[in-house]
Amino acid sequence: MRKIILLAVGLLLAATGWAQVKVVYHLNEGIPQASRAIGNIRNHLAADPAAKIVVVTHGQGIDFLLDGATNPANQPFAGSIGELAGRGVEFRVCNNTLVTRNIAKDRVVMEASVVPSGVAEVARLQAKEGFVYLRP
């Protein structure tokens, strides 16, 4: 009975809008998409500062998370990544992509962590951790 009540309370909290919004940003295209995503995430946090944002990358989507990456205006991504990480945004890189593209793990920026599979991570966050999806 106690568990049922706890569940009911959790559902009521969610239903009444008290729960934190958790969003997975799914990136697999490359630098232009990453550049858009940085702006999107800044706007997202400005509108909802409590939102939890996890950026999951694979394929060409990982490129902006490699050391020395620059945006289409030739500016380093490092500053934006550090700033967003400082605000709680997490960045995850697909290990399958690193292997397939023969990229050494130590080229991934220190703010990002490596996960076994980017696509499985995108699905897991939604199915198991209550994240919603957004593809910028």
Added chain:
Amino acid sequence: MRKIILLAVGLLLAATGWAQVKVVYHLNEGIPQASRAIGNIRNHLAADPAAKIVVVTHGQGIDFLLDGATNPANQPFAGSIGELAGRGVEFRVCNNTLVTRNIAKDRVVMEASVVPSGVAEVARLQAKEGFVYLRP
């Protein structure tokens, strides 16, 4: 106890398929994507007339919702927008985009409303209002 029963009834209704399907269409690419989306939404409503569809736009995605916008075949979007709005489809435009691109609010068609942030709205609809996601 009454709240638990209400929750259970709600869950059972959802589980047995009585609940309305609510879908957020996420548009951020531009006219060709918007043109595809119009056709997608027509087909969606033909297959599921009770579906609730909200179109959230930002970046280049807002272009078809500006006065005088035309599709790749040079036909005005106005007719399709009015028709879909008449069937309950809602259109939302990101204010951050209007500011960044220096577009006056009065250029947004009257069927669309302006929201503070397109990405935050896409997440909010999913996390707080039970919408599912679709990127056409």
Added chain:
Amino acid sequence: MRKIILLAVGLLLAATGWAQVKVVYHLNEGIPQASRAIGNIRNHLAADPAAKIVVVTHGQGIDFLLDGATNPANQPFAGSIGELAGRGVEFRVCNNTLVTRNIAKDRVVMEASVVPSGVAEVARLQAKEGFVYLRP
């Protein structure tokens, strides 16, 4: 009371991570996206062999599911489709697309089934069958 307990048990199973992850892969772009998706799905199943994956296609997204389709390296898709179908992956093709593009149903490979509307199917799987979304 029994139904409430059953619901609570279901929710607890889901919350404690025992539930199967169900994912809809949404494809509407064409051969390059389909080619990426095949690799994504292989990696997904390697990371989570119990995942249930349904690939829903419409627009140009159906092309790799037509008889004789080949990937950008000019290799037939047939082998990959058969292999993934054998591992439980399901493929669905939008009938509206077949009609609009004037493609006969018998050109669809036997591993795929035809659904009335691709977009309505993407929404239905999420809203009614507990699938999460991924656009490769």
